[in-house]
Amino acid sequence: MLKIYEEPVIEEVYDEITTEKEVRLFIKREDKIHPYISGNKWRKLKYNLEYARQQNFSTLLTFGGAYSNHIYATAAAAKEYGFKSIGIIRGEEHLPLNPTLSFASQQGMHLHYMDRSTYRRKHDTEVIGPLTEKYGRFYLLPEGGTNLLAIKGASEIVNEEVRQFDYVCTPVGTGGTIAGIISGMNGRGRVMGFSALKGDFLKHDVQKLLQLYEKHPLTNWDIKTSYHFGGYAKVSPVLFGFIDEIYKKHQIPLDPIYTGKMMFGIYDMIRSGEFAPKTKILTIHTGGLQGVEGMRR
Structure with missing residues:
Protein backbone atom coordinates (compact mmCIF):
# COMPACT_ATOMS: atom_id res chain seq x y z
CA MET A 1 0.00 0.00 0.00
CA LEU A 2 2.66 2.55 1.00
CA LYS A 3 4.71 3.78 -1.94
CA ILE A 4 8.51 4.06 -1.86
CA TYR A 5 9.44 7.36 -3.51
CA GLU A 6 13.18 6.70 -3.49
CA GLU A 7 14.91 3.40 -2.73
CA PRO A 8 17.19 3.91 0.29
CA VAL A 9 20.84 3.56 -0.68
CA ILE A 10 23.92 2.93 1.44
CA GLU A 11 26.52 5.72 1.33
CA GLU A 12 30.03 5.65 2.78
CA VAL A 13 30.95 8.48 5.16
CA TYR A 14 34.61 9.42 4.71
CA ASP A 15 36.10 11.32 7.63
CA GLU A 16 39.49 12.02 9.18
CA ILE A 17 38.61 10.04 12.30
CA THR A 18 37.53 6.94 10.36
CA THR A 19 40.77 7.05 8.36
CA GLU A 20 42.84 7.51 11.50
CA LYS A 21 41.14 4.63 13.33
CA GLU A 22 40.99 2.45 10.18
CA VAL A 23 37.25 1.81 10.37
CA ARG A 24 34.66 2.24 7.63
CA LEU A 25 31.42 4.10 8.33
CA PHE A 26 28.28 3.90 6.19
CA ILE A 27 24.73 5.24 6.36
CA LYS A 28 21.54 3.74 4.92
CA ARG A 29 19.41 6.68 3.78
CA GLU A 30 15.99 5.47 4.92
CA ASP A 31 15.12 9.17 5.30
CA LYS A 32 14.74 9.41 1.51
CA ILE A 33 12.06 6.73 1.26
CA HIS A 34 9.15 9.22 1.26
CA PRO A 35 9.00 13.04 1.49
CA TYR A 36 6.66 13.03 4.52
CA ILE A 37 6.51 9.45 5.81
CA SER A 38 10.24 8.96 6.07
CA GLY A 39 12.56 6.38 7.53
CA THR A 146 5.47 0.34 17.83
CA ASN A 147 3.57 -2.95 17.74
CA LEU A 148 4.20 -6.36 16.17
CA LEU A 149 3.17 -5.17 12.69
CA ALA A 150 5.62 -2.27 13.05
CA ILE A 151 8.41 -4.70 13.96
CA LYS A 152 7.59 -6.73 10.85
CA GLY A 153 7.91 -3.57 8.75
CA ALA A 154 11.14 -2.48 10.44
CA SER A 155 12.70 -5.89 9.80
CA GLU A 156 12.58 -5.01 6.08
CA ILE A 157 15.20 -2.30 6.65
CA VAL A 158 17.55 -5.29 6.62
CA ASN A 159 18.54 -6.99 3.38
CA GLU A 160 21.49 -9.16 2.40
CA GLU A 161 23.67 -6.08 1.86
CA VAL A 162 22.93 -4.87 5.40
CA ARG A 163 23.77 -8.30 6.85
CA GLN A 164 27.36 -7.97 5.59
CA PHE A 165 28.23 -5.27 8.14
CA ASP A 166 29.96 -5.92 11.46
CA TYR A 167 27.73 -3.41 13.26
CA VAL A 168 24.31 -2.04 12.38
CA CYS A 169 23.43 1.05 14.44
CA THR A 170 20.06 2.71 14.95
CA PRO A 171 18.48 5.31 17.23
CA VAL A 172 16.06 3.90 19.81
CA GLY A 173 12.84 5.51 21.06
CA THR A 174 10.05 3.00 21.69
CA GLY A 175 12.13 0.00 20.61
CA GLY A 176 10.17 -1.18 17.57
CA THR A 177 12.78 -0.28 14.97
CA ILE A 178 15.70 -1.93 16.72
CA ALA A 179 13.57 -5.02 17.42
CA GLY A 180 12.80 -5.26 13.70
CA ILE A 181 16.45 -4.82 12.75
CA ILE A 182 17.56 -7.47 15.27
CA SER A 183 14.98 -9.83 13.80
CA GLY A 184 16.06 -9.04 10.24
CA MET A 185 19.74 -9.60 11.05
CA ASN A 186 18.83 -13.05 12.41
CA GLY A 187 22.00 -13.46 14.45
CA ARG A 188 24.38 -11.90 11.92
CA GLY A 189 26.74 -9.08 12.95
CA ARG A 190 25.95 -6.96 15.99
CA VAL A 191 23.06 -4.51 16.33
CA MET A 192 23.75 -1.42 18.41
CA GLY A 193 21.03 0.98 19.51
CA PHE A 194 21.53 4.52 20.78
CA SER A 195 18.87 5.58 23.25
CA ALA A 196 17.20 8.94 22.63
CA LEU A 197 15.98 9.03 26.22
CA LYS A 198 17.24 8.50 29.75
CA GLY A 199 16.99 5.10 31.43
CA ASP A 200 18.05 1.49 31.03
CA PHE A 201 14.42 0.30 30.86
CA LEU A 202 14.63 0.35 27.04
CA LYS A 203 16.71 -2.83 27.04
CA HIS A 204 13.93 -4.60 28.92
CA ASP A 205 11.29 -3.16 26.58
CA VAL A 206 13.17 -4.39 23.50
CA GLN A 207 13.68 -7.81 25.09
CA LYS A 208 9.91 -8.05 25.65
CA LEU A 209 9.17 -7.03 22.05
CA LEU A 210 11.60 -9.65 20.75
CA GLN A 211 10.05 -12.35 22.94
CA LEU A 212 6.63 -11.51 21.48
CA TYR A 213 7.87 -11.35 17.88
CA GLU A 214 10.60 -14.00 17.72
CA LYS A 215 10.29 -17.67 18.60
CA HIS A 216 13.99 -17.98 19.51
CA PRO A 217 16.22 -15.64 21.56
CA LEU A 218 18.58 -13.27 19.76
CA THR A 219 21.46 -11.86 21.79
CA ASN A 220 23.63 -10.05 19.22
CA TRP A 221 22.50 -6.58 20.29
CA ASP A 222 22.99 -3.84 22.85
CA ILE A 223 21.69 -0.34 23.58
CA LYS A 224 24.04 2.52 24.46
CA THR A 225 22.34 4.74 27.04
CA SER A 226 24.93 7.48 27.62
CA TYR A 227 24.30 9.69 24.57
CA HIS A 228 20.81 11.01 25.35
CA PHE A 229 22.04 14.55 26.22
CA GLY A 230 19.82 14.68 29.29
CA GLY A 231 16.76 12.80 28.06
CA TYR A 232 14.15 12.69 25.33
CA ALA A 233 14.07 15.90 23.24
CA LYS A 234 16.89 17.33 25.38
CA VAL A 235 19.51 19.02 23.21
CA SER A 236 22.62 21.15 23.58
CA PRO A 237 24.76 23.57 21.56
CA VAL A 238 27.39 20.80 21.36
CA LEU A 239 24.89 18.46 19.69
CA PHE A 240 23.68 21.13 17.25
CA GLY A 241 27.29 22.01 16.45
CA PHE A 242 28.02 18.36 15.65
CA ILE A 243 24.89 18.08 13.47
CA ASP A 244 25.86 21.23 11.55
CA GLU A 245 29.40 19.92 11.05
CA ILE A 246 28.15 16.59 9.65
CA TYR A 247 25.89 18.43 7.21
CA LYS A 248 28.65 20.80 6.14
CA LYS A 249 31.16 17.99 5.56
CA HIS A 250 28.90 15.23 4.20
CA GLN A 251 25.56 16.84 3.21
CA ILE A 252 23.80 14.40 5.55
CA PRO A 253 20.99 16.09 7.52
CA LEU A 254 20.51 14.75 11.05
CA ASP A 255 17.89 15.53 13.68
CA PRO A 256 18.71 16.38 17.32
CA ILE A 257 16.32 13.87 18.91
CA TYR A 258 17.34 10.59 17.27
CA THR A 259 19.88 10.42 14.43
CA GLY A 260 22.08 13.24 15.72
CA LYS A 261 22.53 11.54 19.10
CA MET A 262 23.25 8.19 17.43
CA MET A 263 25.89 9.64 15.12
CA PHE A 264 27.45 11.65 17.96
CA GLY A 265 27.75 8.42 19.95
CA ILE A 266 29.29 6.50 17.06
CA TYR A 267 31.89 9.22 16.43
CA ASP A 268 32.71 9.26 20.15
CA MET A 269 33.16 5.47 20.18
CA ILE A 270 35.33 5.56 17.05
CA ARG A 271 37.45 8.31 18.61
CA SER A 272 37.81 6.24 21.80
CA GLY A 273 39.03 3.22 19.86
CA GLU A 274 36.04 1.02 20.72
CA PHE A 275 35.88 -0.41 17.19
CA ALA A 276 38.72 -2.62 15.98
CA PRO A 277 40.56 -1.65 12.77
CA LYS A 278 38.81 -2.80 9.56
CA THR A 279 35.39 -2.80 11.29
CA LYS A 280 32.50 -1.94 8.96
CA ILE A 281 29.79 0.10 10.69
CA LEU A 282 26.38 0.81 9.15
CA THR A 283 24.12 3.50 10.59
CA ILE A 284 20.41 3.62 9.78
CA HIS A 285 19.04 7.10 9.03
CA THR A 286 15.54 6.82 10.48
CA GLY A 287 14.30 10.18 9.16
CA GLY A 288 12.64 12.51 11.64
CA LEU A 289 13.94 15.70 10.09
CA GLN A 290 10.59 17.54 10.16
CA GLY A 291 10.99 18.91 13.70
CA VAL A 292 14.56 20.22 13.45
CA GLU A 293 13.82 23.91 12.92
CA GLY A 294 11.23 23.92 15.68
CA MET A 295 13.78 22.43 18.08
CA ARG A 296 16.30 25.17 17.26
CA ARG A 297 13.90 27.94 18.24
Missing part, protein backbone atom coordinates in the same frame (compact mmCIF):
# COMPACT_ATOMS: atom_id res chain seq x y z
CA ASN A 40 11.34 4.06 10.23
CA LYS A 41 7.88 5.69 10.25
CA TRP A 42 7.24 4.40 6.72
CA ARG A 43 8.39 0.94 7.77
CA LYS A 44 6.31 0.91 10.96
CA LEU A 45 3.13 2.17 9.30
CA LYS A 46 3.25 -0.09 6.23
CA TYR A 47 1.66 -3.25 7.63
CA ASN A 48 -0.51 -1.35 10.12
CA LEU A 49 -2.19 0.52 7.26
CA GLU A 50 -2.66 -2.70 5.30
CA TYR A 51 -4.26 -4.36 8.33
CA ALA A 52 -6.49 -1.35 9.04
CA ARG A 53 -7.72 -1.44 5.44
CA GLN A 54 -8.32 -5.21 5.56
CA GLN A 55 -10.38 -4.78 8.74
CA ASN A 56 -12.44 -1.99 7.13
CA PHE A 57 -11.35 0.78 9.48
CA SER A 58 -11.86 4.26 8.07
CA THR A 59 -10.22 6.20 10.93
CA LEU A 60 -6.76 6.04 12.50
CA LEU A 61 -6.22 7.33 16.05
CA THR A 62 -2.82 7.73 17.64
CA PHE A 63 -0.90 9.54 20.36
CA GLY A 64 2.12 11.85 20.41
CA GLY A 65 3.79 15.01 21.64
CA ALA A 66 3.82 18.40 19.97
CA TYR A 67 6.93 17.62 17.87
CA SER A 68 6.14 13.96 17.23
CA ASN A 69 7.51 12.44 14.02
CA HIS A 70 4.87 9.74 14.41
CA ILE A 71 1.99 12.27 14.47
CA TYR A 72 3.44 14.00 11.41
CA ALA A 73 3.90 10.76 9.45
CA THR A 74 0.55 9.27 10.45
CA ALA A 75 -1.29 12.41 9.32
CA ALA A 76 0.45 12.28 5.92
CA ALA A 77 -0.12 8.54 5.51
CA ALA A 78 -3.79 8.84 6.43
CA LYS A 79 -4.36 11.55 3.85
CA GLU A 80 -2.43 9.72 1.14
CA TYR A 81 -4.29 6.45 1.67
CA GLY A 82 -7.79 7.71 2.38
CA PHE A 83 -8.13 7.37 6.15
CA LYS A 84 -9.48 9.96 8.55
CA SER A 85 -7.00 10.62 11.36
CA ILE A 86 -7.14 11.78 14.96
CA GLY A 87 -4.04 12.80 16.90
CA ILE A 88 -4.22 12.76 20.70
CA ILE A 89 -1.64 15.40 21.62
CA ARG A 90 0.03 15.44 25.04
CA GLY A 91 -0.48 18.73 26.88
CA GLU A 92 -2.36 21.93 26.17
CA GLU A 93 -2.99 23.66 22.86
CA HIS A 94 -0.54 26.44 21.98
CA LEU A 95 -1.34 28.84 19.15
CA PRO A 96 -0.06 29.41 16.60
CA LEU A 97 0.55 25.72 15.99
CA ASN A 98 4.17 24.65 15.63
CA PRO A 99 5.26 23.34 12.19
CA THR A 100 4.66 19.69 13.15
CA LEU A 101 1.07 20.15 14.32
CA SER A 102 0.33 22.71 11.60
CA PHE A 103 1.35 20.14 8.97
CA ALA A 104 -0.70 17.41 10.65
CA SER A 105 -3.75 19.67 10.71
CA GLN A 106 -3.26 20.59 7.04
CA GLN A 107 -3.25 16.87 6.21
CA GLY A 108 -6.70 16.65 7.77
CA MET A 109 -5.75 15.25 11.17
CA HIS A 110 -8.10 16.27 13.97
CA LEU A 111 -6.02 17.36 16.98
CA HIS A 112 -7.38 16.39 20.39
CA TYR A 113 -5.39 17.76 23.34
CA MET A 114 -5.11 15.69 26.52
CA ASP A 115 -3.75 16.80 29.88
CA ARG A 116 -0.53 15.09 30.91
CA SER A 117 -1.92 13.10 33.84
CA THR A 118 -4.65 11.57 31.66
CA TYR A 119 -2.16 11.04 28.83
CA ARG A 120 0.02 8.92 31.11
CA ARG A 121 -2.95 6.53 31.41
CA LYS A 122 -3.57 6.40 27.66
CA HIS A 123 -3.63 2.58 27.61
CA ASP A 124 -6.42 2.37 30.22
CA THR A 125 -9.97 1.53 29.17
CA GLU A 126 -11.17 4.59 31.14
CA VAL A 127 -9.23 6.75 28.66
CA ILE A 128 -9.85 4.78 25.45
CA GLY A 129 -13.57 4.28 26.19
CA PRO A 130 -14.55 7.98 26.06
CA LEU A 131 -12.48 8.41 22.88
CA THR A 132 -14.47 5.59 21.26
CA GLU A 133 -17.72 7.20 22.38
CA LYS A 134 -16.65 10.53 20.92
CA TYR A 135 -15.07 9.40 17.64
CA GLY A 136 -16.63 6.02 16.91
CA ARG A 137 -14.72 2.99 15.64
CA PHE A 138 -11.03 3.62 14.98
CA TYR A 139 -7.79 1.72 14.41
CA LEU A 140 -5.54 2.46 17.37
CA LEU A 141 -1.87 3.07 16.59
CA PRO A 142 0.25 3.23 19.76
CA GLU A 143 2.43 6.22 20.58
CA GLY A 144 5.57 5.98 18.45
CA GLY A 145 3.85 3.41 16.24
Whole structure:
Protein backbone atom coordinates (compact mmCIF):
# COMPACT_ATOMS: atom_id res chain seq x y z
CA MET A 1 0.00 0.00 0.00
CA LEU A 2 2.66 2.55 1.00
CA LYS A 3 4.71 3.78 -1.94
CA ILE A 4 8.51 4.06 -1.86
CA TYR A 5 9.44 7.36 -3.51
CA GLU A 6 13.18 6.70 -3.49
CA GLU A 7 14.91 3.40 -2.73
CA PRO A 8 17.19 3.91 0.29
CA VAL A 9 20.84 3.56 -0.68
CA ILE A 10 23.92 2.93 1.44
CA GLU A 11 26.52 5.72 1.33
CA GLU A 12 30.03 5.65 2.78
CA VAL A 13 30.95 8.48 5.16
CA TYR A 14 34.61 9.42 4.71
CA ASP A 15 36.10 11.32 7.63
CA GLU A 16 39.49 12.02 9.18
CA ILE A 17 38.61 10.04 12.30
CA THR A 18 37.53 6.94 10.36
CA THR A 19 40.77 7.05 8.36
CA GLU A 20 42.84 7.51 11.50
CA LYS A 21 41.14 4.63 13.33
CA GLU A 22 40.99 2.45 10.18
CA VAL A 23 37.25 1.81 10.37
CA ARG A 24 34.66 2.24 7.63
CA LEU A 25 31.42 4.10 8.33
CA PHE A 26 28.28 3.90 6.19
CA ILE A 27 24.73 5.24 6.36
CA LYS A 28 21.54 3.74 4.92
CA ARG A 29 19.41 6.68 3.78
CA GLU A 30 15.99 5.47 4.92
CA ASP A 31 15.12 9.17 5.30
CA LYS A 32 14.74 9.41 1.51
CA ILE A 33 12.06 6.73 1.26
CA HIS A 34 9.15 9.22 1.26
CA PRO A 35 9.00 13.04 1.49
CA TYR A 36 6.66 13.03 4.52
CA ILE A 37 6.51 9.45 5.81
CA SER A 38 10.24 8.96 6.07
CA GLY A 39 12.56 6.38 7.53
CA ASN A 40 11.34 4.06 10.23
CA LYS A 41 7.88 5.69 10.25
CA TRP A 42 7.24 4.40 6.72
CA ARG A 43 8.39 0.94 7.77
CA LYS A 44 6.31 0.91 10.96
CA LEU A 45 3.13 2.17 9.30
CA LYS A 46 3.25 -0.09 6.23
CA TYR A 47 1.66 -3.25 7.63
CA ASN A 48 -0.51 -1.35 10.12
CA LEU A 49 -2.19 0.52 7.26
CA GLU A 50 -2.66 -2.70 5.30
CA TYR A 51 -4.26 -4.36 8.33
CA ALA A 52 -6.49 -1.35 9.04
CA ARG A 53 -7.72 -1.44 5.44
CA GLN A 54 -8.32 -5.21 5.56
CA GLN A 55 -10.38 -4.78 8.74
CA ASN A 56 -12.44 -1.99 7.13
CA PHE A 57 -11.35 0.78 9.48
CA SER A 58 -11.86 4.26 8.07
CA THR A 59 -10.22 6.20 10.93
CA LEU A 60 -6.76 6.04 12.50
CA LEU A 61 -6.22 7.33 16.05
CA THR A 62 -2.82 7.73 17.64
CA PHE A 63 -0.90 9.54 20.36
CA GLY A 64 2.12 11.85 20.41
CA GLY A 65 3.79 15.01 21.64
CA ALA A 66 3.82 18.40 19.97
CA TYR A 67 6.93 17.62 17.87
CA SER A 68 6.14 13.96 17.23
CA ASN A 69 7.51 12.44 14.02
CA HIS A 70 4.87 9.74 14.41
CA ILE A 71 1.99 12.27 14.47
CA TYR A 72 3.44 14.00 11.41
CA ALA A 73 3.90 10.76 9.45
CA THR A 74 0.55 9.27 10.45
CA ALA A 75 -1.29 12.41 9.32
CA ALA A 76 0.45 12.28 5.92
CA ALA A 77 -0.12 8.54 5.51
CA ALA A 78 -3.79 8.84 6.43
CA LYS A 79 -4.36 11.55 3.85
CA GLU A 80 -2.43 9.72 1.14
CA TYR A 81 -4.29 6.45 1.67
CA GLY A 82 -7.79 7.71 2.38
CA PHE A 83 -8.13 7.37 6.15
CA LYS A 84 -9.48 9.96 8.55
CA SER A 85 -7.00 10.62 11.36
CA ILE A 86 -7.14 11.78 14.96
CA GLY A 87 -4.04 12.80 16.90
CA ILE A 88 -4.22 12.76 20.70
CA ILE A 89 -1.64 15.40 21.62
CA ARG A 90 0.03 15.44 25.04
CA GLY A 91 -0.48 18.73 26.88
CA GLU A 92 -2.36 21.93 26.17
CA GLU A 93 -2.99 23.66 22.86
CA HIS A 94 -0.54 26.44 21.98
CA LEU A 95 -1.34 28.84 19.15
CA PRO A 96 -0.06 29.41 16.60
CA LEU A 97 0.55 25.72 15.99
CA ASN A 98 4.17 24.65 15.63
CA PRO A 99 5.26 23.34 12.19
CA THR A 100 4.66 19.69 13.15
CA LEU A 101 1.07 20.15 14.32
CA SER A 102 0.33 22.71 11.60
CA PHE A 103 1.35 20.14 8.97
CA ALA A 104 -0.70 17.41 10.65
CA SER A 105 -3.75 19.67 10.71
CA GLN A 106 -3.26 20.59 7.04
CA GLN A 107 -3.25 16.87 6.21
CA GLY A 108 -6.70 16.65 7.77
CA MET A 109 -5.75 15.25 11.17
CA HIS A 110 -8.10 16.27 13.97
CA LEU A 111 -6.02 17.36 16.98
CA HIS A 112 -7.38 16.39 20.39
CA TYR A 113 -5.39 17.76 23.34
CA MET A 114 -5.11 15.69 26.52
CA ASP A 115 -3.75 16.80 29.88
CA ARG A 116 -0.53 15.09 30.91
CA SER A 117 -1.92 13.10 33.84
CA THR A 118 -4.65 11.57 31.66
CA TYR A 119 -2.16 11.04 28.83
CA ARG A 120 0.02 8.92 31.11
CA ARG A 121 -2.95 6.53 31.41
CA LYS A 122 -3.57 6.40 27.66
CA HIS A 123 -3.63 2.58 27.61
CA ASP A 124 -6.42 2.37 30.22
CA THR A 125 -9.97 1.53 29.17
CA GLU A 126 -11.17 4.59 31.14
CA VAL A 127 -9.23 6.75 28.66
CA ILE A 128 -9.85 4.78 25.45
CA GLY A 129 -13.57 4.28 26.19
CA PRO A 130 -14.55 7.98 26.06
CA LEU A 131 -12.48 8.41 22.88
CA THR A 132 -14.47 5.59 21.26
CA GLU A 133 -17.72 7.20 22.38
CA LYS A 134 -16.65 10.53 20.92
CA TYR A 135 -15.07 9.40 17.64
CA GLY A 136 -16.63 6.02 16.91
CA ARG A 137 -14.72 2.99 15.64
CA PHE A 138 -11.03 3.62 14.98
CA TYR A 139 -7.79 1.72 14.41
CA LEU A 140 -5.54 2.46 17.37
CA LEU A 141 -1.87 3.07 16.59
CA PRO A 142 0.25 3.23 19.76
CA GLU A 143 2.43 6.22 20.58
CA GLY A 144 5.57 5.98 18.45
CA GLY A 145 3.85 3.41 16.24
CA THR A 146 5.47 0.34 17.83
CA ASN A 147 3.57 -2.95 17.74
CA LEU A 148 4.20 -6.36 16.17
CA LEU A 149 3.17 -5.17 12.69
CA ALA A 150 5.62 -2.27 13.05
CA ILE A 151 8.41 -4.70 13.96
CA LYS A 152 7.59 -6.73 10.85
CA GLY A 153 7.91 -3.57 8.75
CA ALA A 154 11.14 -2.48 10.44
CA SER A 155 12.70 -5.89 9.80
CA GLU A 156 12.58 -5.01 6.08
CA ILE A 157 15.20 -2.30 6.65
CA VAL A 158 17.55 -5.29 6.62
CA ASN A 159 18.54 -6.99 3.38
CA GLU A 160 21.49 -9.16 2.40
CA GLU A 161 23.67 -6.08 1.86
CA VAL A 162 22.93 -4.87 5.40
CA ARG A 163 23.77 -8.30 6.85
CA GLN A 164 27.36 -7.97 5.59
CA PHE A 165 28.23 -5.27 8.14
CA ASP A 166 29.96 -5.92 11.46
CA TYR A 167 27.73 -3.41 13.26
CA VAL A 168 24.31 -2.04 12.38
CA CYS A 169 23.43 1.05 14.44
CA THR A 170 20.06 2.71 14.95
CA PRO A 171 18.48 5.31 17.23
CA VAL A 172 16.06 3.90 19.81
CA GLY A 173 12.84 5.51 21.06
CA THR A 174 10.05 3.00 21.69
CA GLY A 175 12.13 0.00 20.61
CA GLY A 176 10.17 -1.18 17.57
CA THR A 177 12.78 -0.28 14.97
CA ILE A 178 15.70 -1.93 16.72
CA ALA A 179 13.57 -5.02 17.42
CA GLY A 180 12.80 -5.26 13.70
CA ILE A 181 16.45 -4.82 12.75
CA ILE A 182 17.56 -7.47 15.27
CA SER A 183 14.98 -9.83 13.80
CA GLY A 184 16.06 -9.04 10.24
CA MET A 185 19.74 -9.60 11.05
CA ASN A 186 18.83 -13.05 12.41
CA GLY A 187 22.00 -13.46 14.45
CA ARG A 188 24.38 -11.90 11.92
CA GLY A 189 26.74 -9.08 12.95
CA ARG A 190 25.95 -6.96 15.99
CA VAL A 191 23.06 -4.51 16.33
CA MET A 192 23.75 -1.42 18.41
CA GLY A 193 21.03 0.98 19.51
CA PHE A 194 21.53 4.52 20.78
CA SER A 195 18.87 5.58 23.25
CA ALA A 196 17.20 8.94 22.63
CA LEU A 197 15.98 9.03 26.22
CA LYS A 198 17.24 8.50 29.75
CA GLY A 199 16.99 5.10 31.43
CA ASP A 200 18.05 1.49 31.03
CA PHE A 201 14.42 0.30 30.86
CA LEU A 202 14.63 0.35 27.04
CA LYS A 203 16.71 -2.83 27.04
CA HIS A 204 13.93 -4.60 28.92
CA ASP A 205 11.29 -3.16 26.58
CA VAL A 206 13.17 -4.39 23.50
CA GLN A 207 13.68 -7.81 25.09
CA LYS A 208 9.91 -8.05 25.65
CA LEU A 209 9.17 -7.03 22.05
CA LEU A 210 11.60 -9.65 20.75
CA GLN A 211 10.05 -12.35 22.94
CA LEU A 212 6.63 -11.51 21.48
CA TYR A 213 7.87 -11.35 17.88
CA GLU A 214 10.60 -14.00 17.72
CA LYS A 215 10.29 -17.67 18.60
CA HIS A 216 13.99 -17.98 19.51
CA PRO A 217 16.22 -15.64 21.56
CA LEU A 218 18.58 -13.27 19.76
CA THR A 219 21.46 -11.86 21.79
CA ASN A 220 23.63 -10.05 19.22
CA TRP A 221 22.50 -6.58 20.29
CA ASP A 222 22.99 -3.84 22.85
CA ILE A 223 21.69 -0.34 23.58
CA LYS A 224 24.04 2.52 24.46
CA THR A 225 22.34 4.74 27.04
CA SER A 226 24.93 7.48 27.62
CA TYR A 227 24.30 9.69 24.57
CA HIS A 228 20.81 11.01 25.35
CA PHE A 229 22.04 14.55 26.22
CA GLY A 230 19.82 14.68 29.29
CA GLY A 231 16.76 12.80 28.06
CA TYR A 232 14.15 12.69 25.33
CA ALA A 233 14.07 15.90 23.24
CA LYS A 234 16.89 17.33 25.38
CA VAL A 235 19.51 19.02 23.21
CA SER A 236 22.62 21.15 23.58
CA PRO A 237 24.76 23.57 21.56
CA VAL A 238 27.39 20.80 21.36
CA LEU A 239 24.89 18.46 19.69
CA PHE A 240 23.68 21.13 17.25
CA GLY A 241 27.29 22.01 16.45
CA PHE A 242 28.02 18.36 15.65
CA ILE A 243 24.89 18.08 13.47
CA ASP A 244 25.86 21.23 11.55
CA GLU A 245 29.40 19.92 11.05
CA ILE A 246 28.15 16.59 9.65
CA TYR A 247 25.89 18.43 7.21
CA LYS A 248 28.65 20.80 6.14
CA LYS A 249 31.16 17.99 5.56
CA HIS A 250 28.90 15.23 4.20
CA GLN A 251 25.56 16.84 3.21
CA ILE A 252 23.80 14.40 5.55
CA PRO A 253 20.99 16.09 7.52
CA LEU A 254 20.51 14.75 11.05
CA ASP A 255 17.89 15.53 13.68
CA PRO A 256 18.71 16.38 17.32
CA ILE A 257 16.32 13.87 18.91
CA TYR A 258 17.34 10.59 17.27
CA THR A 259 19.88 10.42 14.43
CA GLY A 260 22.08 13.24 15.72
CA LYS A 261 22.53 11.54 19.10
CA MET A 262 23.25 8.19 17.43
CA MET A 263 25.89 9.64 15.12
CA PHE A 264 27.45 11.65 17.96
CA GLY A 265 27.75 8.42 19.95
CA ILE A 266 29.29 6.50 17.06
CA TYR A 267 31.89 9.22 16.43
CA ASP A 268 32.71 9.26 20.15
CA MET A 269 33.16 5.47 20.18
CA ILE A 270 35.33 5.56 17.05
CA ARG A 271 37.45 8.31 18.61
CA SER A 272 37.81 6.24 21.80
CA GLY A 273 39.03 3.22 19.86
CA GLU A 274 36.04 1.02 20.72
CA PHE A 275 35.88 -0.41 17.19
CA ALA A 276 38.72 -2.62 15.98
CA PRO A 277 40.56 -1.65 12.77
CA LYS A 278 38.81 -2.80 9.56
CA THR A 279 35.39 -2.80 11.29
CA LYS A 280 32.50 -1.94 8.96
CA ILE A 281 29.79 0.10 10.69
CA LEU A 282 26.38 0.81 9.15
CA THR A 283 24.12 3.50 10.59
CA ILE A 284 20.41 3.62 9.78
CA HIS A 285 19.04 7.10 9.03
CA THR A 286 15.54 6.82 10.48
CA GLY A 287 14.30 10.18 9.16
CA GLY A 288 12.64 12.51 11.64
CA LEU A 289 13.94 15.70 10.09
CA GLN A 290 10.59 17.54 10.16
CA GLY A 291 10.99 18.91 13.70
CA VAL A 292 14.56 20.22 13.45
CA GLU A 293 13.82 23.91 12.92
CA GLY A 294 11.23 23.92 15.68
CA MET A 295 13.78 22.43 18.08
CA ARG A 296 16.30 25.17 17.26
CA ARG A 297 13.90 27.94 18.24
